[in-house]
Amino acid sequence: MKSTSAFLLLALLVSGCSGAQSVLNAEGHAAIELRTLILGTILVCAAVWLVVTMALVSALVRRSDRDGGAVSERKAAAAVSGAVGATVLVITGLTIASFYTTRALSEAPTPELTIDVTAQQWWWQFNYVDQNSARAFVVANELHIPVGKAVRLRLKSSDVIHSFWVPSLAGKQDLIPGRENSLTLQAERPGIYRGQCAEFCGLQHSHMALFVIAEAQADYERWAERQRGAGAEPTEPEMVAGKALFMARQCAACHTIRGTRAAGATGPDLTHIGSRRTIAAGLLENTRGSLAAWIADPQTLKPGNNMPLVPLTSDELRQLAAYMENLQ
Amino acid sequence: MDDGLDDAELERHLLQRWETPHGVWNALATVDHKIIARRYLVTAFVFLILGGLLAVAMRIQLAQPEARILDPDRYNQIFTMHGSTMMFLFAVPVMEAMAIYLVPLMVGTRNIAFPRLNAYSYWIILVGGLLLWISFALDAAPDVGWFAYVPLSGPEYGSGKRADIWAQMITFTELSALAVAVEIVVTVFKQRAPGMSLDRIPLLVWSMLVMAFIVIMAMPAIMFASSTLILDRLVETQFYNPAAGGDVLLWQHVFWFFGHPEVYIIFLPAAGMASTIVATFSRRTIFGYLPLVMAFIATGVLAFGLWVHHMFVVGLPRLGEGFFTASSMAIAVPAGIQIFCWLATLWLGRPVFATPLLFVIGFIVTFVIGGLTGVMVASVPFDTQVHDTYFVVAHFHYVLVGGAVFPLLGAIYYWFPKMTGRMMSERLGRWAFGLIFLGFNLTFFPMHILGLLGMPRRVYTYQPELPWAGLNLFISLSALLLVSGFVVFFIDVLRAWRSGEPAGPNPWKAGTLEWATSSPPPAYNFRRIPVVDACNPLWVHPDELAVTTGLRVDRRELIASSVVEALPQARESSPRDSIWPFWAAIATSIMLIGSIFTPWAVVWGSIPIAVTLIGWFWPKGTAEDTS
Ligand code: HEM
Ligand SMILES: [Cu+2]
Numbered sequence: 001m002k003s004t005s006a007f008l009l010l011a012l013l014v015s016g017c018s019g020a021q022s023v024l025n026a027e028g029h030a031a032i033e034l035r036t037l038i039l040g041t042i043l044v045c046a047a048v049w050l051v052v053t054m055a056l057v058s059a060l061v062r063r064s065d066r067d068g069g070a071v072s073e074r075k076a077a078a079a080v081s082g083a084v085g086a087t088v089l090v091i092t093g094l095t096i097a098s099f100y101t102t103r104a105l106s107e108a109p110t111p112e113l114t115i116d117v118t119a120q121q122w123w124w125q126f127n128y129v130d131q132n133s134a135r136a137f138v139v140a141n142e143l144h145i146p147v148g149k150a151v152r153l154r155l156k157s158s159d160v161i162h163s164f165w166v167p168s169l170a171g172k173q174d175l176i177p178g179r180e181n182s183l184t185l186q187a188e189r190p191g192i193y194r195g196q197c198a199e200f201c202g203l204q205h206s207h208m209a210l211f212v213i214a215e216a217q218a219d220y221e222r223w224a225e226r227q228r229g230a231g232a233e234p235t236e237p238e239m240v241a242g243k244a245l246f247m248a249r250q251c252a253a254c255h256t257i258r259g260t261r262a263a264g265a266t267g268p269d270l271t272h273i274g275s276r277r278t279i280a281a282g283l284l285e286n287t288r289g290s291l292a293a294w295i296a297d298p299q300t301l302k303p304g305n306n307m308p309l310v311p312l313t314s315d316e317l318r319q320l321a322a323y324m325e326n327l328q
Numbered sequence: 329m330d331d332g333l334d335d336a337e338l339e340r341h342l343l344q345r346w347e348t349p350h351g352v353w354n355a356l357a358t359v360d361h362k363i364i365a366r367r368y369l370v371t372a373f374v375f376l377i378l379g380g381l382l383a384v385a386m387r388i389q390l391a392q393p394e395a396r397i398l399d400p401d402r403y404n405q406i407f408t409m410h411g412s413t414m415m416f417l418f419a420v421p422v423m424e425a426m427a428i429y430l431v432p433l434m435v436g437t438r439n440i441a442f443p444r445l446n447a448y449s450y451w452i453i454l455v456g457g458l459l460l461w462i463s464f465a466l467d468a469a470p471d472v473g474w475f476a477y478v479p480l481s482g483p484e485y486g487s488g489k490r491a492d493i494w495a496q497m498i499t500f501t502e503l504s505a506l507a508v509a510v511e512i513v514v515t516v517f518k519q520r521a522p523g524m525s526l527d528r529i530p531l532l533v534w535s536m537l538v539m540a541f542i543v544i545m546a547m548p549a550i551m552f553a554s555s556t557l558i559l560d561r562l563v564e565t566q567f568y569n570p571a572a573g574g575d576v577l578l579w580q581h582v583f584w585f586f587g588h589p590e591v592y593i594i595f596l597p598a599a600g601m602a603s604t605i606v607a608t609f610s611r612r613t614i615f616g617y618l619p620l621v622m623a624f625i626a627t628g629v630l631a632f633g634l635w636v637h638h639m640f641v642v643g644l645p646r647l648g649e650g651f652f653t654a655s656s657m658a659i660a661v662p663a664g665i666q667i668f669c670w671l672a673t674l675w676l677g678r679p680v681f682a683t684p685l686l687f688v689i690g691f692i693v694t695f696v697i698g699g700l701t702g703v704m705v706a707s708v709p710f711d712t713q714v715h716d717t718y719f720v721v722a723h724f725h726y727v728l729v730g731g732a733v734f735p736l737l738g739a740i741y742y743w744f745p746k747m748t749g750r751m752m753s754e755r756l757g758r759w760a761f762g763l764i765f766l767g768f769n770l771t772f773f774p775m776h777i778l779g780l781l782g783m784p785r786r787v788y789t790y791q792p793e794l795p796w797a798g799l800n801l802f803i804s805l806s807a808l809l810l811v812s813g814f815v816v817f818f819i820d821v822l823r824a825w826r827s828g829e830p831a832g833p834n835p836w837k838a839g840t841l842e843w844a845t846s847s848p849p850p851a852y853n854f855r856r857i858p859v860v861d862a863c864n865p866l867w868v869h870p871d872e873l874a875v876t877t878g879l880r881v882d883r884r885e886l887i888a889s890s891v892v893e894a895l896p897q898a899r900e901s902s903p904r905d906s907i908w909p910f911w912a913a914i915a916t917s918i919m920l921i922g923s924i925f926t927p928w929a930v931v932w933g934s935i936p937i938a939v940t941l942i943g944w945f946w947p948k949g950t951a952e953d954t955s
Contacts (some may be wrong), residue, residue, distance in 0.1 A: 021782035021794065023713045032888070034713050038780075039896060041710060045700035052667065056689065059675035076615055076672040080665075084924065087664035092342050092655045098653055098707035105709060160480040161576065162640060163716060169781045171712020174642045176577065177479060179571020181643035194794075198716045198784045200473050203400045206787035282791070303400055 020194040021167055027193065027214075028169030029150075029186040030105050037101045041094060048090060076282075111152035115143065119155075119162035119175040119197065122204035122305060123268055123281040128224065137227045138256075138286060140268030143212045143279050146220040147190045156180040160202060166195030166212050174199055185216030194282070203304030209282025230259025231271045231327050242323025249319075250310050257327065267307060274327040280305070292321040331877045338855055343882035346438070346851035346904060357905040359443035361432050361849055364450050366747065368425030371450075372418050375457060377546070377818075379413035384405050384811060391804035393792040403788035405490075409464050411474030412494065416501040417457045417588065419732060423597040424508045426739060427536040429747065431512055433842035434530045436860065436887045437440030438853050439902050441514035442507075444909045444944065449507035451913030456500025459921060461866075470494035473786060475587060475753045476557070478568040478579045483561045492561055492924040493552040499920055502547050509543035512536055519886060520894040521841065522876055523860040528894075529865070530840045531607075531614060535600025538628040542589045542596070545632065550586035563927050574676050577642060583592065584635035591727065592631040596624055598732040599666055602688045602737040606670045608742070608838045609685040610677025613864055616669035622670075623662035630659045635747030639712040643910035649708045657704075663699050667692060682836070683757030687738030690765040694730025698723060716786075721777025725772045737764070737817060744821070745835050749847040750828030756820040756907065760813050767810030774799045774806075839864025844873055857887055858895070883950075908944035915940045 018118040026035040116127035125228075126143050134256040145151045155164055157175040164183060165172035173183040187193070197208035217222070234240045243260070246252060252262035258271040273279070276286050280302055296317055297308040312320070331339055339869045358364070385406055398406065399910040405575070432440045440446050463469045470490045472481040481491040505823040516529070516537045529537075557579070559565040566572035568579050607614040614620065636644065636652040670692065679685060701723040702728040705711045714720060744752050759825025783796050790796055843866055845854050856875035862868040879899060881887045915936035 023780045023782065031713075037707070038704075038710055038713060041707065045704060049696050049700055052671075056674070056692055059671050060679055060689070072676060074616075076676055080616060080619075080668040080672050083668045084661065084665055087661055090661050094703060094707065095654055095657050098709055099650065101707075101709040102649075106646070147436050160485055161477055165784070167713060171709065172641050172715060173712070176642060178574075178576060179643065192437060194782075196782070196784055200477070200716075200786040201481070202485065203404065205784075206789050207791075207792075210782050222871065287405055 020192065021196065024169045025168050027187060027189045027191055028166075029188060030170035030184070032167055033101055034171055037097060040097065042153060044090065044094065051068050054065060070249050109150045109186075111150045113145070113149065114152045114154065116154045116156065117143075117175065118158055119164070119201075119208075120158045121160065121202050122206070122208040122302075124164075124195070124210045125268065128227070137224075137258075137271075139272070140208050140276075141229060142276050143210060144220055144223050145185060145187060145212060145214050146217045147187050147214040149217070150186045153183045153185060155183060161199050162197045162201045162208070164195065164198035165198040166193050166210070168193040169195075169212060170212075172198045185212065187212070190214050192215060192277075204302055207281055207283050207302050207305075209278075211277060213280065216223065226275070226328075227272055231257040232274075233259075234323055234326055236322070236326075238319050239323045239326050242319035242321070245248045245312075245316055245320055246323060249312075250308065254307070270324065270327060272327055274325045275277070288321045288325045291324045292317045295320055295324075296301075330879050330881050332877065334882070335855060338881065339623045339733045339850070341854065342852040343850065345881065345884050348851065353907065354731040354905065357447075357904050359439065359447050359903060359909075361428050361440040361443060361446060362747075362849065362851075362853075364430030364443075364446050365425050367450055368421055368428060368453075370424035371454060371457065372425055373818075375413050375417040375714040376422070378461065379410050379418055380811065380814065382410040382413070384807060386410065387804040387807045389788065390790075391801050393473070393794070393800075394496055394648070395787050397902060398788065400788045400874050401471065404786075405464065405467075405469040407786055408470045408473050408494070409460070412460065412470065412497065414728070415456075415474055415594075417460070418452070419594045419728065420501065420505055420590070421453055422736060423536075423539065423594060423669055423732075424505060426597060426601070426736075426743075427512050427539070428508060429840045430842060431515055431533055431536055432519070432745065433746075433845070433849060433853055434533050434840050435516060435519060435524060436844075436854060436883040437515065437519040438512050438857075438860050438884070441470060441519060442511045442903075444903050445765050446511055447502040448909035448913050449511075451910055452500055452507075452916060453504035455913065455917040455921075456497050456504070459493060459500065460497045463490070463646065468493070470497075475580075475583055478560075478576050479567050481557065482568055483564070484569075486561070489924055492558055495561075496924050498550060498554040500917075502550055503916070505543050506547050509540035509547075512540040513544070514541075517891045518888050519900075520889050521858050521860050522889060522894060522896045523885065524889075526892055528860055531537075531603040531620055531624075532597070532600035532840075533618065535603070535624050536567055537597045538624045539593050539596045542593050542628050546593070549582050553582040553586065558923065561814065562923070577639070578704055580639050580642065581635070584638045584921060585810065587803075588635040588638065589628075589631040592627055592726075594728065594732045596627060596783040598691075598735040598739075599624065599743075601735040602670060603666075604840070605684045605688045605738050605742055606673050607864075608836050609680045609682055610673050610687075611680065612673065613839075613867075614631070614669065615666070615672040615676055617863065619665050620669050623665040626662040627659065630655065634706075635710070636657065637706055640708045641715050653708050657703060660699060660703050666697065682925075683742075683752070683754055683761060684738040684742040684836075686758065686761045687741065689733050691730060691734035694726055694768065696764075698726030698730050699820050701726060705948070708787070714779050716784055717779035717781045718775040718785055721785050722772050722775035722779065725768075727774075729768055729772070730803045733762075737761075738819070742836065743842075744824060745828075745831030745849045746842055746849070748825055749831050750824050751835060752820050752824040754829060756816055756823075760817040760820060761812030763816060765813075767806055767813050769809050770806035771803055774803050778803075791848075800941070803861075811865045834866065838866035841865060906944065908940055912937065912940035 026032045050208040058099045063203055107125060114129055118125040118128055127138050128136055155173055155175040162175045163172045167188055169185050173181050195210045197205060206230050234243050247261055252264055254264035254266040256263050256269045279286050279294055283302055292303055297309060298305055299309055348360050349353055389395050389403060467489055468488055472491055476494055479485055516533055519779055556567040560567050566574045568574045568576055570576060586801040603614055629867040634652055637656040741752050741757055778796055778799050831847045833846050844858055859876055865873055884902040885899050886902050887896050888898045889896050919929055919933025919937060922933050
């Protein structure tokens with residue numbers, strides 16, 4: 001039976017899977033509610049499929065005791081009416097379950113933190129707003145949140161439609177130019193949760209990932225405090241040269257490094273790029289080597305993305321990568 | 329008058345009136361619904377093959393992580409071409425083709441209503457398909473998905489002429505669909521054989537009628553959508569530009585107001601085919617004729633009340649979401665009624681396991697899965713986790729392939745003998761069914777799991793650290809099994825076409841009127857128009873049907889009858905062949921394609937259209953013109 005084996009498979013996945021980006025690996029308040037609804041609904045539907053298939057099989061094989069007369073017509077009519085009634089019941093039940101889940105989700109506690117999310121082709125910007133604007137800061141592609149706290153995301157897009165989706169924490173929500181949506185995240189356990197743009201947004205839709213890092217309040221505070229600061233000053237000659245290059249070439253026209261002249265707004269804020277786990281929206285692990293590879297040829301690694309190739313010698317590359325890595 | 333003639337003489341007269349003579353010119357001018365339907369069918373199946381090859385290309389690319397076989401631009405063109413080809417150039421036209429072929433025969437008339445419009449509609453859809461595929465060959469195909477969301481498809485982000493080509497391809501296919509829909513409605517309402525009252529109309533014809541009404545109501549929305557998109561791109565109107573007061577969600581509303589019913593445009597004819605095949609091979613009348621008709625109509629009505637379920641994550645007000653959840657769930661009820669009536673028919677009858685019935689059995693098994701996953705995604709909270717993932721890709725392939733292509737293949741096996749006079753092979757049919765059924769489920773079932781594991785749709789690749797590679801490889805290999813099934817099917821079609829067993833008029837011992845004439849039917853369909861007194865007249869009168877007389881033989885004539893009772897009302901002339909629909913289609917195509925490039929094409933392009941229409945309708949003083 002396909003559906004039973006499918007269910008076994010599902011059960012297996014639920015228990016054994018620590019996949020970073022999975023509906024079944026629910027670690028957020030909303031995702032846990034949703035997983036209950038999803039598995040429950042799948043179970044009910046699998047049962048319905050089984051019943052229908054069994055009815056089909058018995059209709060096909062049971063051939064001897066058929067009289068074909070008025071009696072069995074009437075029996076069939078009763079069976080069909082019964083089945084339609086059962087359909088209505090199942091459908092009503094599933095609709096009510098759906099409404100209850102929606103209600104449970106909307107009862108999330110009042111958020112303690114608000115973050116503006118701006119999606120663009122093909123990366124994410126997170127603006128940690130603060131009443132005191134000096135305490136606000138901007139990061140890219142890596143969202144840190146305190147565990148156990150409700151966090152409100154205000155979702156905007158600066159170009160086409162994207163969709164914010166971190167399945168282990170919550171369902172998705174679109175980011176639509178000209179509108180603002182919102183989504184509440186609440187991680188129940190510390191961890192690193194991968195998410196990915198879920199609305200087709202052009203050439204590099206496939207490489208528009210993000211990470212949500214849920215950590216204890218104290219860790220979160222420490223991280224935020226460091227992000228508020230300016231970019232680290234270079235300590236070694238190689239890095240100093242890298243910084244000079246950054247300011248002199250096209251880099252600074254698109255990227256911001258707070259505490260320097262670089263104030264471009266087209267690309268991600270790089271003030272603390274060295275502290276991020278990945279670069280290019282989850283494309284590569286963040287090492288000096290991959291930084292150099294990316295800067296050397298972003299168009300081969302992520303064809304079509306909006307960072308142009310800047311011609312550099314290998315020495316210059318090394319210097320730039322060293323400077324980037326130092327921006328902890 | 330035909331009263332005085334004996335059969336042979338009558339046939340000679342009718343042939344002279346109705347037959348399409350040899351020659352290219354005559355072929356271009358023909359208005360015989362069977363010839364046009366055959367062209368439609370061949371064209372649609374060619375597009376199925378092309379769309380299938382694109383699917384194979386996608387599966388090769390996705391078989392392993394970070395593959396570089398297709399670059400993202402190509403991949404985006406390919407999935408857009410696959411979706412657009414399958415929906416607009418295969419699924420909808422193939423159902424229309426079946427309607428064009430079968431409806432006139434099943435209601436017992438000599439040609440479809442507005443046969444010249446019918447010829448026109450074929451040329452139009454052909455050009456629409458060529459437009460799309462030539463642009464693909466030139467590496468300039470649309471790359472924005474088959475629903476072309478703005479602003480990605482708008483003037484700012486949609487580069488070149490790609491989105492315009494998509495929008496205009498839509499206009500072509502919808503124009504042709506609209507024409508066919510009008511023909512079907514009028515044929516069914518006004519040309520039924522005497523005695524075929526509403527409760528004796530074959531279920532397939534009912535399903536086609538409901539489909540035609542859905543087309544007529546849904547098309548204005550998509551015409552509005554594609555025209556405003558072109559206007560935004562060509563003359564800088566700002567329908568969809570939020571910066572200038574436009575609204576990007578407006579696009580989604582109008583697109584899906586059409587796009588959701590589109591699914592039922594494809595599914596309902598398939599349900600009609602399934603009903604026909606179930607009845608014939610259960611050897612009894614369908615159980616629950618009236619509930620089935622009601623279910624078709626209810627589906628057609630409900631289809632317009634659930635478009636928002638494609639937009640559950642755009643941030644709508646809660647009340648609206650609740651309404652659309654309930655309405656989307658509710659459509660499961662008419663679907664359930666249909667399934668249960670088919671099961672009851674099989675249960676009451678004595679099923680004969682011929683290939684058409686095998687496909688319908690496969691259809692029931694898979695379509696129920698697709699329907700149930702449809703119930704799942706109808707729930708807003710459920711949908712927020714699976715929307716735009718491979719779960720949805722699995723869902724709609726279960727509905728489209730399991731729910732429409734399976735019955736369609738069954739229908740091809742079933743009506744092929746009628747269309748060609750030759751039988752397809754039972755042995756190859758079983759192989760085709762087995763491979764397609766198995767291949768399909770192995771290909772698409774795991775996609776549900778991929779979706780739950782977080783894989784979004786429309787990605788040209790995925791990273792190796794994600795746990796998706798194994799399933800993707802499995803899916804790609806299974807797709808080859810599926811393809812091999814289609815290869816067997818097409819081999820059987822070609823073999824049977826050339827050298828299949830002769831079929832005779834009624835090889836399946838079926839009960840509806842199309843089997844009351846020879847296979848393939850003569851140009852005039854019926855020597856004399858039958859009189860109908862039952863749902864399955866051939867089962868009630870296996871030897872000889874009562875017929876009408878009194879139609880003229882010196883011109884094309886058929887019977888116009890009343891809408892409800894199908895009482896004969898008048899002798900109606902039926903148009904003769906004409907080359908003008910062909911020229912009108914060429915003129916329309918020039919205008920539509922020109923308007924991709926300049927708005928002035930609409931102005932200047934309408935002149936040749938006017939000229940060809942004048943030619944089309946010019947009174948020529950022939951018998952057909954003067955009554
Ligand atoms: C040979 C069998 C088929 C295979 C292996 C196949 C495979 C696929 C795959 C892998 C996608 C996902 C593309 C992506 O998200 O990147 C897709 C999309 C799609 N398929 Fe199929 N498909 C098949 C047949 C069909 C048929 C028969 C239809 C319709 C009657 C159909 C309609 C669609 C549509 C509408 C899409 C969405 C395209 C879009 O996202 O714009 N497919 N198919
Ligand atoms: Cu995106």
